[in-house]
Amino acid sequence: MHVLIVNTAERTGGAAIAANRLLHALNHNGVEARMLVRDRKSEAPEVSTIPQSWRLKAKFLWERGVIWLANGLSRKNLFQVDIANAGSDITTLDEFRWADVIHLHWVNQGYLSLNDLERILASGKPVVITLHDQWYFTGICHYSGECDKYQSQCLKCPMLKNVGVDWARRVFDRKRAMYQGRNVTFVGCSRWMADLARQSVLTRGHTVTNIPNAIDTDVFTPMDKTAARKKFNLPQDMRLLLFGAQRITDERKGFRYLAEACEHISMHHPTLPDKLGVAVLGGDAVSVKEALPLPVYPINYLSNEAEIAQLYNAADLFVTPSLQDNLPNTIVEAMACGVPCVGFNVGGIPEMINHKQDGYVADYCDSIDFAQGIAWCLDDARLPALSQAARAYALATYSESVAAQRYTAVYQAALSN
Numbered sequence: 001m002h003v004l005i006v007n008t009a010e011r012t013g014g015a016a017i018a019a020n021r022l023l024h025a026l027n028h029n030g031v032e033a034r035m036l037v038r039d040r041k042s043e044a045p046e047v048s049t050i051p052q053s054w055r056l057k058a059k060f061l062w063e064r065g066v067i068w069l070a071n072g073l074s075r076k077n078l079f080q081v082d083i084a085n086a087g088s089d090i091t092t093l094d095e096f097r098w099a100d101v102i103h104l105h106w107v108n109q110g111y112l113s114l115n116d117l118e119r120i121l122a123s124g125k126p127v128v129i130t131l132h133d134q135w136y137f138t139g140i141c142h143y144s145g146e147c148d149k150y151q152s153q154c155l156k157c158p159m160l161k162n163v164g165v166d167w168a169r170r171v172f173d174r175k176r177a178m179y180q181g182r183n184v185t186f187v188g189c190s191r192w193m194a195d196l197a198r199q200s201v202l203t204r205g206h207t208v209t210n211i212p213n214a215i216d217t218d219v220f221t222p223m224d225k226t227a228a229r230k231k232f233n234l235p236q237d238m239r240l241l242l243f244g245a246q247r248i249t250d251e252r253k254g255f256r257y258l259a260e261a262c263e264h265i266s267m268h269h270p271t272l273p274d275k276l277g278v279a280v281l282g283g284d285a286v287s288v289k290e291a292l293p294l295p296v297y298p299i300n301y302l303s304n305e306a307e308i309a310q311l312y313n314a315a316d317l318f319v320t321p322s323l324q325d326n327l328p329n330t331i332v333e334a335m336a337c338g339v340p341c342v343g344f345n346v347g348g349i350p351e352m353i354n355h356k357q358d359g360y361v362a363d364y365c366d367s368i369d370f371a372q373g374i375a376w377c378l379d380d381a382r383l384p385a386l387s388q389a390a391r392a393y394a395l396a397t398y399s400e401s402v403a404a405q406r407y408t409a410v411y412q413a414a415l416s417n
Contacts, residue, residue: 001411002032004099006090008111009039010047011303014329015106015132018189018213022130022403023047025214029404031411036095038088038111048095050088050111059086060110072161079109080159081140083167087113091123101411103128108135108142114174126183126414128407130211131193132326136175136186137200139168143252143324144196151199175202185414187211187407189327190348209410213327214403217395220309220336222387228314234279234297239378241278242315242339243288244330254321254344259291260367261321261374266293269375276378279315312337317377321370325349335359336394340386342373358389 005023009016019035023046026033033046038056040049050056063086067078087110090096102125104112112120121127133142139154141147147158150172157168185207188194194210197203229236243258265272277295280288281302289296302308312318318334320343327348331341335352341359343349344366353359360373377386396402 001408001415002098002100003034003103003411004095004101005033005035005103005105006107006112007035007037007105008107008109009041010035010037011041012039013106015130017329018132019105019130021214021216021400022407024216025400025404026407029401029408031404031408034095034098036090036093048093050090050093056088056110059088062086063110067160067167070160070163070165070167072163074161077159080142081157081167082108082135082142083140083171084108084112084114084117086110087116089116089119091116091119096120096123099125101126101128101414103130103411104136105130106132114171114178118178121178121182121184124183126185126411126417128185128187128410128414131186131188131197134193134196137197137202139172139175141168145324148199150202152201172202179203179206183414183417185209185410187410189213190351192348192351193326207413211403211406211410212398213329213332214400215329215332215336215394215398216305217336217399219305220312220333220394222338222391223310223313225313228310231310232279232297232299232314234314235277235295238275238277238295239272239316240297240314241276241374242281242312242318242334243278244281244320252322252324254323254365255288255291257323257344257365257367257370258319258321261371262292262294264368264371265374269371272375272378279311281311308333309337312339315339316383317342317374319343319370319374320349322346322349323365327352332394332398335390336398338387338391340377340383340390342370342377344370354389354393358386358393 005019007016007019023033023035035047037049129136135142138150154172155169156162186197188210191210194208197208279297281299312334318339318341325347331352334341341353344364345361346364350361353361355361360377362369362373
């Protein structure tokens, strides 16, 4: 069986990381897979890129420009929507002809247009779509928030001022026509995302299932904490939280709730502040330091998975105050390293963290409960058992062999149709 994984980027972004890991999981478990991207970062022989030219950048700028005009020249939500009006035809490439199954992941921001998707679906090859967000079953948004128009008919997207063309209606209607009568299988990375997809009129008549993202549990594995902390110049005599802060100004990331939780801990958990610090990966370290009442230890951006795994091992607890998320790779990575996690009861997070078994699921947008979760997990008598449970759950749920077996069954079912 030949499977072509299609994603905008090879390694940049959560969807790219998940798609790349699936590529290796399949190749390690009896399926011949290749990856076709627009933005290539490595020389891996199993990864190919579309022909490069200045036109790729122009297509991206053209799409953003049209959205900007439709939004009344406002940059607000500029990257929260995609209209897929520009892209590249991949059906003429050798990689496409080679494939028995086309597996689409995140293909936005000028990689594949609606016309390109139409060509793929019209080729007759079975198509599997992994839902890293909601875009494939909404009009133009990646996350719909409180809006449920996608369940019947997207129009006048609340994320835009809708000057001129109603792009939400146009794209939604186009997707409905493309999917109708075609061999398409939708796979949510979480049960939450799959459940949302089933509510959309666009998925009617199609298979919708869920398969968690794969991870190499030999790379992301428990290691010596003392050595890990020494590598990153982190204190040995403190409990350390780890927080990934790429864009703390993004409201969806919920940074203010972490700040409020840390403030609550400093005021109401007197035994913790003296021995509690926060390691921060990426983002604006100065802003984070100013916002948190605890010692902050900035860590520069890491791209090497072995180093990322070491950083997880340097922490006692991973915290993710995200307000809207599918199946965060960060939680998978932390748990595989035996690091318990604290997150809000939203999206796919409560499927990943087993409350009070391998971490803590706090009430949504409740910074006090988030603080309580941090304090509960860091109890000296409780933490070792939480760590062991986190590792065991990751092995049973996210290992490469588990994901590869489940996707192979999906591919075989799609081929039989």
